[in-house]
Amino acid sequence: MNDKTEETHPLSRRRLLRSGAYAVGAAAIVGIAATGASAQVAKKASQRDAGYQESPNAGKSCSSCRQFLPPSSCTTVESPINPNGYCRLYAKKA
Known part of the structure; x- marks a missing residue:
């Protein structure tokens, strides 16, 4: 053509x-x-939905979780987060 x-x-x-x-x-x-x-823009889980508690569980705490952002935040759970807290979304740091 x-x-x-x-x-x-x-x-x-x-x-x-x-x-x-x-x-x-x-x-x-x-x-x-x-x-x-x-x-x-994804919404974070509420502390209630994540099963968040202010105390550690079997040696697992927010401060040893890969999703924890010091001093008191988390990538998956609404703030404020206690470094000694724990939730069902816990993922151990590598």
């Missing part, structure tokens, strides 16, 4: 496929951006 053919047929198969590829690429980029944004 040459340029004259594309001008007489504004909706060629090649142009349609190219536009479709651009649309799919744009949708993928928007989807990735939206997923990242929703992951950052």
